[in-house]
Amino acid sequence: MVRKAPRKPRLRSVSHGSLPKRTAHTYVLPAGDPLEGLVLDAASVMPLKKVFADGGRGVWLYQGNCLEVMDALSQRFPEGVADMVFADPPYFLSNGGITCHAGRIVKVDKGAWDRSRGPELNHEFNRAWLERCQRILKPNGTIWVSGTHHVIFSVGFAMQQLGMKILNDIAWEKPNPPPNLSCRYFTHATETIIWAAKGEKAKHVFNYELMREIAGNRQMKSVWRILPPENGEKAFGKHPTQKPVAIVERCILASTRPGDLVLDPFLGGGTTAVAALHAGRKCVGIELEEEYLRMSKSRIVAEGKQVRATLF
Numbered sequence: 414m415v416r417k418a419p420r421k422p423r424l425r426s427v428s429h430g431s432l433p434k435r436t437a438h439t440y441v442l443p444a445g446d447p448l449e450g451l452v453l454d455a456a457s458v459m460p461l462k463k464v465f466a467d468g469g470r471g472v473w474l475y476q477g478n479c480l481e482v483m484d485a486l487s488q489r490f491p492e493g494v495a496d497m498v499f500a501d502p503p504y505f506l507s508n509g510g511i512t513c514h515a516g517r518i519v520k521v522d523k524g525a526w527d528r529s530r531g532p533e534l535n536h537e538f539n540r541a542w543l544e545r546c547q548r549i550l551k552p553n554g555t556i557w558v559s560g561t562h563h564v565i566f567s568v569g570f571a572m573q574q575l576g577m578k579i580l581n582d583i584a585w586e587k588p589n590p591p592p593n594l595s596c597r598y599f600t601h602a603t604e605t606i607i608w609a610a611k612g613e614k615a616k617h618v619f620n621y622e623l624m625r626e627i628a629g630n631r632q633m634k635s636v637w638r639i640l641p642p643e644n645g646e647k648a649f650g651k652h653p654t655q656k657p658v659a660i661v662e663r664c665i666l667a668s669t670r671p672g673d674l675v676l677d678p679f680l681g682g683g684t685t686a687v688a689a690l691h692a693g694r695k696c697v698g699i700e701l702e703e704e705y706l707r708m709s710k711s712r713i714v715a716e717g718k719q720v721r722a723t724l725f
């Protein structure tokens with residue numbers, strides 16, 4: 414099989430991720446929606462609803478509970494179906510604390526989905542969704558999980574319990590974090606992203622040369638200094654924990670091949686789908702909340718228009 418040479422990245426000096434310029438992609442057309450006609454268990458709490466499909470670009474969005482959807486997916490594809498998972502799960506930090514937003518003191522309340530149920534139940538939940546991600550990954554597939562200290566240690570422990578192979582822990586350094594109002598702690602300026610393979614024997618993909626090129630012809634370090642989402646990324650609404658496209662795009666470019674399938678069980682405002690489009694990969698996104706799916710859909714449609722405008 415002839416493997417395509419990686420696209421030449423456009424090297425930018427800004428700290429927004431120095432990612433390749435977006436161009437038209439010549440990747441293999443997607444074979445189809447892996448969730449098409451999927452029937453959930455009769456005892457499912459939430460019906461599965463397809464809210465967006467673009468077979469041409471390979472993007473499918475579903476409203477549903479990711480635990481139930483991944484159960485059904487692993488029954489359909491017992492050998493695995495996704496080449497990569499990007500998961501930004503609930504952080505369990507909306508518990509009455511305060512933070513600083515746009516110069517004002519505000520309560521930390523990102524939504525009911527982000528409330529903590531105590532360390533044991535939170536860990537049980539983390540293990541439950543990670544176990545399902547592991548099942549739906551192809552044998553050499555990898556998973557990236559982002560989180561703050563509220564959740565990331567439980568995620569790392571669950572990965573070890575499940576026999577995943579931890580490959581790296583990336584420190585996402587935020588150049589301009591909100592100040593710490595209490596003046597009793599250091600300013601929280603990083604989030605962690607754990608990168609792990611499905612199992613110890615997995616032969617994971619790492620596009621070393623491309624990462625090296627993006628890092629300015631040096632080995633890329635595990636500290637990524639990347640700005641928060643740009644204003645343009647919030648043009649269709651804001652998700653309270655929206656990730657910058659640059660981060661997810663880098664994860665995808667590092668660990669998948671053109672045309673591969675990326676699955677996000679906690680899609681939120683659609684960042685992973687947009688990043689997958691930029692990188693020329695397929696994407697299945699699952700999200701509980703209709704409001705966030707609407708936002709995701711608008712972002713994906715707008716991406717299509719932008720690419721068409723560059724092409725013609």
Ligand SMILES: C[S@@+](CC[C@H](N)C(=O)[O-])C[C@H]1O[C@@H](n2cnc3c(N)ncnc32)[C@H](O)[C@@H]1O
Nearest residue numbers: 478479501652654655656679681682684700701
């Ligand atoms: C941390 S946010 C993800 C933000 C996303 N990375 C972005 O950039 O917009 C987690 C999301 O998971 C969703 N969620 C929580 N539990 C879920 C579940 N069981 N199934 C599917 N989605 C869920 C929440 O509604 C929330 O939008």
